[in-house]
Amino acid sequence: MRIIDLRSDTVTRPSEAMRRVMAAAEVGDDVYGEDPTVNRLQEVGAELTGQQAALFVPSGTQSNLLALLSHCRRGDEYIVGQQAHCYRYEGGGGAVFGSIQPQPIDHCADGSLDLEQVARMIKPDDHHFARTRLLCLENTHHGKVLSLDYQRRTADFCRDRGLKLHLDGARLANAAVAGGHAPAAIGQLYDSVSLCLSKGLGAPVGSLLCGSRDFIAEAHRWRKVCGGGMRQAGILAAAGLFALEHHVERLAEDHVNARRLAEGLGEIAALRVDPATVQSNMVFVDCPAERQQPLMEHLREQGILVGGYGQLRFVTHLDVLPADIERVITACRRFFSS
């Protein structure tokens, strides 16, 4: 039975073509800066995100952590969304390793942060308070795409107030494709950008942290401190290069699949899907609480895996085909009609 794994876009496996370029990658010791494939990936990543430089890191979590450590010092503060990955889902790394205080605020329904509320959270220059240094946005956030206009206004806002601006762009490529922009049109608005190669882009491992040359020099130091210096990492970087070359434009297919899934599930009376939230590759579905576990079990028996954290979560990616979407819709329909 073909398994359809919709729990996350992290579950993709490297294709044969990707494995071939990995096996053939030219490598060197990247801690000496001598891995030509890593160096090339970093150049391509910087250009892709509209930044001067980039650093290849093992994970998105480490990428966000290095951004916090590089922008902020002990006793500084970053303003961030309550549900943002770099606040909620990264073990409090900024506090653990950097003595950096988070100031979380609620997200707006569209995934943005209200700039008036951000303004109220900026601490006065007074020894009672932590120093507010940084604002972090996430795009996409739970599959929602921030508008370019909002991101421009946020960049202006931060410049006026002397704040740095970081983008957790784990799914920046999804945001760019969904909005019809080049990733650089988004990335260039930020002081730093983190991009995951291991989500919808389909590489097995790795993220890129992008920013100015000075910022990346600082992040490079912190990467070493965090144990993120890797040696012949070109094997992994080759997968990242392959992903950037072949798997960006095709994200549009994942978005079409997600919309089709939302439409199909929306026709099932017991399920509720808000089509407005399906802007990229994620579908969140409300299901009566007592039916959720039995539904997930029913799907699992048919080789369909989905996420369930309050709402059901279906994430499309390059290992999910249009025919799989129809199979999922049919399986859900059967469950509720039996």
Ligand SMILES: *Cc1c(COP(=O)(O)O)cnc(C)c1O
């Ligand atoms: C997955 C994810 C990360 C972290 O990436 P890992 O490689 O899993 O550490 C950061 N931010 C967002 C928004 C993510 O979805």
